[in-house]
Each structure stands twice: as structure tokens, then as C-alpha cells.
Amino acid sequence: MASIYVCLFLTARLTVSPSSSQFFEGDFVSLSCEEDDSSAEWTLRRNTSKQQRTQCGDGWGEGAGSSCNITYIFTLDSGVYWCESREGPISNMVNLTVTGGSVILQSPVLPVMEGDDVTLLCKTKTTPSNLPAAFYKDGSLIRKQPTGHMTIQHVSRSDEGLYKCDISGHGESPSSWITVTEKPTTASTPTTSALPPDCSSLQLGFRVVLHLLVFCPYVISTLLMMSLYRHRAKGNKLSILNLHTHPEQGFDDEHEDVITDVTTEHRF
Ligand SMILES: *[C@@H]1O[C@H](CO)[C@@H](O)[C@H](O)[C@H]1NC(C)=O
Numbered sequence: 277m278a279s280i281y282v283c284l285f286l287t288a289r290l291t292v293s294p295s296s297s298q299f300f301e302g303d304f305v306s307l308s309c310e311e312d313d314s315s316a317e318w319t320l321r322r323n324t325s326k327q328q329r330t331q332c333g334d335g336w337g338e339g340a341g342s343s344c345n346i347t348y349i350f351t352l353d354s355g356v357y358w359c360e361s362r363e364g365p366i367s368n369m370v371n372l373t374v375t376g377g378s379v380i381l382q383s384p385v386l387p388v389m390e391g392d393d394v395t396l397l398c399k400t401k402t403t404p405s406n407l408p409a410a411f412y413k414d415g416s417l418i419r420k421q422p423t424g425h426m427t428i429q430h431v432s433r434s435d436e437g438l439y440k441c442d443i444s445g446h447g448e449s450p451s452s453w454i455t456v457t458e459k460p461t462t463a464s465t466p467t468t469s470a471l472p473p474d475c476s477s478l479q480l481g482f483r484v485v486l487h488l489l490v491f492c493p494y495v496i497s498t499l500l501m502m503s504l505y506r507h508r509a510k511g512n513k514l515s516i517l518n519l520h521t522h523p524e525q526g527f528d529d530e531h532e533d534v535i536t537d538v539t540t541e542h543r544f
Pocket residue numbers: 323328329356358369
């Protein structure tokens with residue numbers, strides 16, 4: 277339970293606006309890392325075919341705080357985007373595809389939950405109204421829609437796959453992966469449904485950290501007591517041998533040394 281709590285507060289969610297995983301070249305895209313604890317600093321990073329792990333402002337995007345705007349997106353901006361904090365945890369990852377073509381499929385950018393309805397929209401760059409479109413999943417035609425959009429009701433795991441669409445006379449969209457996540461099985465864990473999929477692996481990490489936090493003070497205090505005991509024994513011997521006039525002073529200096537040692541050790 278404690279680990280779920282920690283996970284909730286240290287994980288950010290990357291959101292994309294407008295909410296789509298595909299864009300036309302020249303579109304404006306706003307990305308932001310959202311989380312409850314605004315004290316943590318999140319950095320937006322991405323992998324593209326050309327560069328890995330570059331952060332917002334470093335050759336792409338304009339950032340302020342935990343958000344990043346791309347005012348004119350290029351096909352080379354296609355890639356995987358995520359938020360990362362200096363402490364290590366990362367958010368959900370998002371695939372963005374930018375096309376130089378004239379058709380896109382607007383599909384959910386975040387994983388959808390089992391049982392939800394999902395609407396896919398097939399759009400052209402030039403025509404403002406929706407045109408009839410054909411939708412494909414994993415390479416096979418699934419539906420032709422005169423309205424240009426298609427709703428999958430009560431999605432299940434079998435709806436997961438690679439989707440694209442086609443508008444006659446305009447062309448084909450790129451493909452985008454739609455991920456379907458499992459609905460939480462018990463009523464006692466409704467909060468976990470809001471977490472990004474990476475959270476489960478983070479939980480494991482934090483459980484380890486929690487254990488370290490519990491065990492460290494115990495180990496440190498044991499070490500501290502042992503060294504204090506050793507130093508005191510040594511100090512007493514020295515003061516007896518040297519007939520020190522201030523026997524307590526020697527001990528105090530060494531006592532301070534022990535404290536500094538422990539503090540450095542603690543900063544691992
Ligand atoms: C980004 O690229 C780096 C280096 O190639 C790789 O280790 C990492 O797993 C990639 N991250 C994602 C989210 O694809």
C-alpha cells in the first residue's frame with residue numbers, strides 16, 4: 277500500500293495537446309508533464325531516429341517549467357517522448373508521428389482502458405469537413421465510414437494493434453499503435469487505474485528504496501555505536517598513556533570524525 281502511495285506522488289503523466297498521436301507537418305503541439313507534487317522538476321525528453329535522449333529546448337521545442345511547445349512540428353520530430361525527473365522516475369511514453377502527407381489518423385495518445393469507447397478520426401490537411409474514410413487494423417480493412425470517424429465500443433485487449441486510415445483521393449495516414457490496458461480487477465484498487473503502465477515497475481523500485489530507508493538508520497546506528505565504542509576504548513587508553521590534561525577533548529574530536537564519516541556514507 278505504501279509503495280502505491282509513493283508511486284502516485286512521484287510519477288508524472290505526459291499529456292499531448294491537441295490530443296493525437298499523429299500530426300501534419302507545420303502543426304503546433306504542446307506537451308506537458310502533469311503531476312500532483314509540483315515540487316519535483318520534470319524534464320521532457322525524446323528519442324527520434326536521429327538523436328537520443330535530447331531534452332526540450334536542446335535543438336527542439338520551447339520549454340518553461342514542465343511543459344514544452346513545438347510551434348512548427350517537422351517529420352523529423354517523430355519519435356518517443358517522455359518526462360523524466362532528476363531522481364529517476366519516468367512518466368508514460370508517447371509515440372508521436374508527423375507526416376508530410378495529407379492524411380492523419382487521430383487516435384488516443386495514451387493507452388485506453390478495457391471497456392472504454394474509443395473514437396478514431398481520419399483527417400485531411402486541406403479539407404475542413406470530414407470525408408468518407410476506410411480504417412485498417414494490422415493491415416486489414418475493418419470498416420468504411422462515410423463520416424470519417426469510427427468508434428470502437430467497449431474495447432478489449434483484442435482491439436490492441438496498429439491502426440491506419442485511408443481517404444480516397446487524398447491518401448493514407450501513417451500507422452499508430454493503440455494500447456489497451458487491463459481494467460483493475462478488484463474494487464479496492466481503483467486509484468491504480470489512473471497510473472501510467474510504467475508505474476508497476478516503479479513500485480518495485482520504490483519498494484527497494486523504502487526497504488533501504490528502513491534498514492539504513494539501523495545499520496548506521498549500529499556502525500556508529502560500534503565505532504564510538506572502539507574510539508572511546510582507544511581514547512581512554514590514549515589519555516591514560518599520555519596523562520592528557522583534558523581527556524574529554526580528544527574524545528570529542530574523534531566523535532566529530534565519526535559523525536562526518538556517517539554523514540558521507542549516508543549520501544549514497
Ligand atoms: C532512447 O534511446 C536510448 C539510447 O538509444 C535507449 O537506451 C532508450 O531505451 C530509448 N528510450 C525510449 C523510450 O525509447
